[in-house]
Amino acid sequence: xxxxxxxxxxxxxxxxxxxxxxxxxxxxxxxxxxxxxxxxxxxxxxxxxxxxxxxxxxxxxxxxxxxxxxxxxxxxxxxxxxxxxxxxxxxxxxxxxxxxxxxxxxxxxxxxxxxxxxxxxxxxxxxxxxxxxxxxxxxxxxxxxxxxxxxxxxxxxxxxxxxxxxxxxxxxxxxxxxxxxxxxxxxxxxxxxxxxxxxxxxxxxxxxxxxxxxxxxxxxxxxxxxxxxxxxxxxxxxxxxxxxxxxxxxxxxxxxxxxxxxxxxxxxxxxxxxxxxxxxxxxxxxxxxxxxxxxxxxxxxxxxxxxxxxxxxxxxxxxxxxxxxxxxxxxxxxxxxxxxx
Amino acid sequence: xxxxxxxxxxxxxxxxxxxxxxxxxxxxxxxxxxxxxxxxxxxxxxxxxxxxxxxxxxxxxxxxxxxxxxxxxxxxxxxxxxxxxxxxxxxxxxxxxxxxxxxxxxxxxxxxxxxxxxxxxxxxxxxxxxxxxxxxxxxxxxxxxxxxxxxxxxxxxxxxxxxxxxxxxxxxxxxxxxxxxxxxxxxxxxxxxxxxxxxxxxxxxxxxxxxxxxxxxxxxxxxxxxxxxxxxxxxxxxxxxxxxxxxxxxxxxxxxxxxxxxxxxxxxxxxxxxxxxxxxxxxxxxxxxxxxxxxxxxxxxxxxxxxxxxxxxxxxxxxxxxxxxxxxxxxxxxxxxxxxx
Numbered sequence: 001x002x003x004x005x006x007x008x009x010x011x012x013x014x015x016x017x018x019x020x021x022x023x024x025x026x027x028x029x030x031x032x033x034x035x036x037x038x039x040x041x042x043x044x045x046x047x048x049x050x051x052x053x054x055x056x057x058x059x060x061x062x063x064x065x066x067x068x069x070x071x072x073x074x075x076x077x078x079x080x081x082x083x084x085x086x087x088x089x090x091x092x093x094x095x096x097x098x099x100x101x102x103x104x105x106x107x108x109x110x111x112x113x114x115x116x117x118x119x120x121x122x123x124x125x126x127x128x129x130x131x132x133x134x135x136x137x138x139x140x141x142x143x144x145x146x147x148x149x150x151x152x153x154x155x156x157x158x159x160x161x162x163x164x165x166x167x168x169x170x171x172x173x174x175x176x177x178x179x180x181x182x183x184x185x186x187x188x189x190x191x192x193x194x195x196x197x198x199x200x201x202x203x204x205x206x207x208x209x210x211x212x213x214x215x216x217x218x219x220x221x222x223x224x225x226x227x228x229x230x231x232x233x234x235x236x237x238x239x240x241x242x243x244x245x246x247x248x249x250x251x252x253x254x255x256x257x258x259x260x261x262x263x264x265x266x267x268x269x270x271x272x273x274x275x276x277x278x279x280x281x282x283x284x285x286x287x288x289x290x291x292x293x294x295x296x297x298x299x300x301x302x303x304x305x306x307x308x309x310x311x312x313x314x315x316x317x318x319x320x321x322x323x324x325x326x327x328x329x330x331x332x333x334x335x336x337x338x339x340x341x
Numbered sequence: 342x343x344x345x346x347x348x349x350x351x352x353x354x355x356x357x358x359x360x361x362x363x364x365x366x367x368x369x370x371x372x373x374x375x376x377x378x379x380x381x382x383x384x385x386x387x388x389x390x391x392x393x394x395x396x397x398x399x400x401x402x403x404x405x406x407x408x409x410x411x412x413x414x415x416x417x418x419x420x421x422x423x424x425x426x427x428x429x430x431x432x433x434x435x436x437x438x439x440x441x442x443x444x445x446x447x448x449x450x451x452x453x454x455x456x457x458x459x460x461x462x463x464x465x466x467x468x469x470x471x472x473x474x475x476x477x478x479x480x481x482x483x484x485x486x487x488x489x490x491x492x493x494x495x496x497x498x499x500x501x502x503x504x505x506x507x508x509x510x511x512x513x514x515x516x517x518x519x520x521x522x523x524x525x526x527x528x529x530x531x532x533x534x535x536x537x538x539x540x541x542x543x544x545x546x547x548x549x550x551x552x553x554x555x556x557x558x559x560x561x562x563x564x565x566x567x568x569x570x571x572x573x574x575x576x577x578x579x580x581x582x583x584x585x586x587x588x589x590x591x592x593x594x595x596x597x598x599x600x601x602x603x604x605x606x607x608x609x610x611x612x613x614x615x616x617x618x619x620x621x622x623x624x625x626x627x628x629x630x631x632x633x634x635x636x637x638x639x640x641x642x643x644x645x646x647x648x649x650x651x652x653x654x655x656x657x658x659x660x661x662x663x664x665x666x667x668x669x670x671x672x673x674x675x676x677x678x679x680x681x682x
Contacts, residue, residue, distance in 0.1 A: 032390055036581065037499050038428040038566055039394035039489065044385035049373055053380035054486055056439045056475045087379040098397045098439075098484045134397045137480040143439045143473070145395055145486035148380065158378050225379055240377065 074116020415457020
């Protein structure tokens with residue numbers, strides 16, 4: 001039988017985690033002080049902005065052990081944060097992890113979650129430099145805070161979109177939400193037989209490399225990762241930039257799997273693309289004359305498709321979806337809301 | 342009736358928090374990018390090490406609304422982190438906050454928690470630059486990640502203690518644990534009639550200013566904040582430094598309130614000073630010839646008492662408590678363990 005936290009104790013678990021990190025971490029980032037002091041310490045590089053973000057996953061809200069392996073849960077917690085760093089044009093440096101654990105959580109599961117962290121961090125040379133363990137009530141939670149860096153003149157905010165800019169998106173948004181829906185209905189209690197939509201939720205990728213290439217191209221006027229859904233995050237860009245936007249319905253990228261799911265569900269596939277969904281794709285704006293160069297920069301480092309799906313407009317025009325017949329409307333899609341669902 | 346999160350929704354709450362921070366924050370620290378983008382961004386100073394720490398408070402484990410006001414809960418979450426930065430000799434710069442909230446949590450309580458954050462941050466000029474909101478199950482949790490900075494040559498780690506060093510401690514350790522014990526028995530359900538021990542738990546101070554003065558004196562060989570209790574954290578210093586230690590029982594600082602509580606409980610007051618307790622006092626080691634200068638540095642900025650309580654010894658000697666009759670023993674006190682209690 002596997003050892004639980006109540007049996008191993010906090011310091012026993014801490015030692016196991018520390019040993020696991022020492023043996024399995026391939027972090028190229030070397031802090032001055034790592035795990036095991038009051039704080040971690042490192043010397044930042046001159047000429048760079050530091051990027052700071054945190055994201056949290058709560059058992060029963062964002063994941064369950066019935067639907068995801070501990071390793072997948074760990075990977076997902078890191079991907080969310082890596083994605084945010086990439087959406088600023090930066091590269092991740094290091095992370096601290098805060099875990100809330102039930103007394104009955106097995107130590108083996110915690111170790112597998114850490115191996116999930118490393119599966120995402122090791123290819124980037126990023127290290128875990130500290131953290132915190134706490135007892136939680138009925139649900140486990142994982143909070144990751146990540147630091148990244150970006151050259152001062154390459155930082156890409158969400159507030160720079162300008163009238164006439166082209167709106168680009170990577171990949172196939174909407175798949176994660178569709179996968180979650182499938183998982184919570186068809187696949188209850190099992191982890192096998194997963195299709196590509198389920199994998200979009202349980203094993204999401206990030207576009208940090210692509211975001212870095214976008215920043216280095218110096219073509220983007222704004223960029224955001226669409227963790228709140230395409231429509232919701234386009235709203236964030238428009239509000240921050242003081243603009244409106246129009247998306248062309250027929251240009252929205254729809255994966256074959258999502259199109260098939262829409263048929264099964266009797267849903268409009270375009271609405272599935274736009275709605276709230278935890279996809280870690282990038283939404284980017286740039287001047288029309290820079291679009292080709294920006295796409296080339298992404299294509300040079302990645303096979304992810306990039307699609308031009310609309311344009312930035314006057315703020316008075318709000319955010320609209322234009323149908324093939326030329327008519328415009330505002331679909332009923334709101335960003336992810338953690339409390340009212 | 343006060344508005345709950347289920348009624349205000351995530352984005353409604355986010356807007357209220359953002360407005361509260363804009364109006365009430367006195368952060369002198371100005372990030373390049375603050376709340377409202379994928380990440381916060383700021384330019385670190387050349388010649389400084391960045392310090393990174395996180396700490397988490399879980400409802401029902403570290404606090405309850407029956408015993409602490411929302412503002413006290415917020416203050417405490419910040420004090421824990423400020424203390425860690427101070428124990429490295431640094432000054433805090435900025436924080437990100439991750440909250441796990443029940444759907445029934447009142448928005449007014451969340452705002453009061455934020456006012457608690459600011460009550461600790463504003464005097465230090467520290468700003469909240471980002472965060473995350475998530476739904477939680479049955480208990481609220483607050484995770485704070487704090488960044489600080491310290492001049493490269495002033496960083497004080499826990500690993501530098503040397504044979505013969507004097508061991509110093511600020512304030513009166515053990516009071517927070519005693520206060521918690523009183524609160525969980527005598528004061529159940531009420532927030533009035535608090536004595537100084539209860540306040541040591543519900544309204545702890547930090548020693549960041551004192552820690553900074555210690556670092557600037559360049560006298561300390563090691564320093565740690567005693568959030569795991571005096572005995573437990575002395576163990577951390579000894580393990581990191583490869584030393585033993587002996588504490589003189591008669592030199593342990595015992596507050597009048599703790600001495601009285603010990604009489605009421607029939608406990609040994611020295612054990613109460615040494616045991617696991619969330620006090621944010623500093624434990625410091627230095628060469629004997631530097632002790633006066635180090636104490637003077639603290640006295641110049643603070644009225645907190647500093648006591649020399651023992652010496653660093655050979656690692657073979659382990660950690661011992663010496664009684665007035667000269668005999669030594671190792672008391673049965675272990676550090677805070679979040680899972681086995």
